[in-house]
Amino acid sequence: MSNPNHNTLLSVRDLRVRFRQEDGGRFEALKGVSFDIPAHRTVALVGESGSGKSVTSMAIMQLLPPQSSEIDPASELRFDGRDLLKLSPAELRRLRGKDIAMIFQEPMSSLNPVFSVGEQIVETLTLHAGLSRSAAWKRAVELLREVGLPEPEKRIKAYPHELSGGQQQRVMIAIAIACEPKLLIADEPTTALDVTIQKQILQLIADLQKKHGMSVLFITHDLGVVGEFADEVIVMRHGVIREQGTVKQIFEDPQDAYTKALLSCRPHLDRRPARLAVIDDFLKPEPYVEPPHRERGYAADDEIVLDVQGLCKSFDIREGLFGKRQFHAVKDVSFKL
Ligand SMILES: Nc1ncnc2c1ncn2[C@@H]1O[C@H](COP(=O)(O)OP(=O)(O)OP(=O)(O)O)[C@@H](O)[C@H]1O
Numbered sequence: 480m481s482n483p484n485h486n487t488l489l490s491v492r493d494l495r496v497r498f499r500q501e502d503g504g505r506f507e508a509l510k511g512v513s514f515d516i517p518a519h520r521t522v523a524l525v526g527e528s529g530s531g532k533s534v535t536s537m538a539i540m541q542l543l544p545p546q547s548s549e550i551d552p553a554s555e556l557r558f559d560g561r562d563l564l565k566l567s568p569a570e571l572r573r574l575r576g577k578d579i580a581m582i583f584q585e586p587m588s589s590l591n592p593v594f595s596v597g598e599q600i601v602e603t604l605t606l607h608a609g610l611s612r613s614a615a616w617k618r619a620v621e622l623l624r625e626v627g628l629p630e631p632e633k634r635i636k637a638y639p640h641e642l643s644g645g646q647q648q649r650v651m652i653a654i655a656i657a658c659e660p661k662l663l664i665a666d667e668p669t670t671a672l673d674v675t676i677q678k679q680i681l682q683l684i685a686d687l688q689k690k691h692g693m694s695v696l697f698i699t700h701d702l703g704v705v706g707e708f709a710d711e712v713i714v715m716r717h718g719v720i721r722e723q724g725t726v727k728q729i730f731e732d733p734q735d736a737y738t739k740a741l742l743s744c745r746p747h748l749d750r751r752p753a754r755l756a757v758i759d760d761f762l763k764p765e766p767y768v769e770p771p772h773r774e775r776g777y778a779a780d781d782e783i784v785l786d787v788q789g790l791c792k793s794f795d796i797r798e799g800l801f802g803k804r805q806f807h808a809v810k811d812v813s814f815k816l
């Protein structure tokens with residue numbers, strides 16, 4: 480799929496991963512996966528839950544549990560001229576901190592709750608970029624500013640639980656880009672966030688990708704964001720790549736039945752069928768017939784199960800030692816269900 484004009488940063492060939500199960504059986508999670516990530520490009524890996532997206536990223540990072548998993552020795556993972564499957568544990572640690580960085584769905588599971596966010600960025604910078612502590616603190620403030628955390632000089636002393644989910648994800652991104660990685664792997668980085676924050680974080684990753692010239696492997700089940708932010712798309716199901724190509728190829732001229740089904744079952748904004756389509760509707764031999772549509776708005780005899788009028792919610796935010804400020808999270812919201 481790669482454009483010959485682009486250098487390949489990561490090349491994955493015939494990647495096979497097996498898990499040993501408790502009953503002694505084996506489960507083949509990746510059944511021979513091959514793809515390239517070109518330098519300075521964003522590749523989206525899409526597919527339904529359990530298709531093997533995270534296992535792919537964990538295999539690249541070599542973070543699969545050694546006691547229960549096995550990467551087939553014939554698999555190949557070449558990154559920037561190096562064979563990842565042949566690196567020593569020390570080389571792998573250096574690679575993970577510096578050359579390949581990863582952000583996950585749940586920032587709280589990666590941030591350490593007992594250290595301030597500043598300490599956590601500083602640790603990365605002193606360990607992997609060799610900065611002195613004072614230089615690292617200065618750089619940490621710059622990084623927090625770069626990822627759009629408001630008042631970085633103040634917030635650098637905050638503990639993770641004092642930040643919102645979106646702000647925590649910004650801190651994770653700051654840690655990830657601290658050492659200017661060549662490849663950023665983002666595994667569903669916005670699924671835990673609300674829609675408006677999702678959009679901001681996606682835009683941030685896209686801006687940083689351009690500015691730093693990184694490659695990004697973007698894992699998502701949301702086809703909507705793929706078209707907007709990726710250059711190339713890999714569609715995966717049951718541990719197999721079903722189709723890969725440029726965003727244009729995949730969205731305008733999909734070849735594989737599963738890709739077509741995935742694209743077809745996106746909800747439409749202009750009509751509301753009585754039941755939303757699912758992938759299997761499009762994989763049956765007979766053509767899919769959309770059920771009748773429902774009208775928008777309420778009919779007079781609709782039962783109202785929830786009636787919200789003028790809902791407000793605010794939080795007290797501590798400022799300094801004795802100061803207090805109110806943050807209005809919800810202002811005068813009314814709706815019926
Ligand atoms: N540590 C493990 N031990 C055993 N099986 C595993 C392990 N990790 C993943 N699997 C299995 O491998 C398959 C692929 O899982 P993976 O986490 O890659 O899915 P995914 O595509 O990332 O899904 P999601 O969108 O839900 O995150 C699943 O069937 C899963 O149960």
Ligand SMILES: [Mg+2]
Binds near residue numbers: 532
């Ligand atoms: Mg996953």
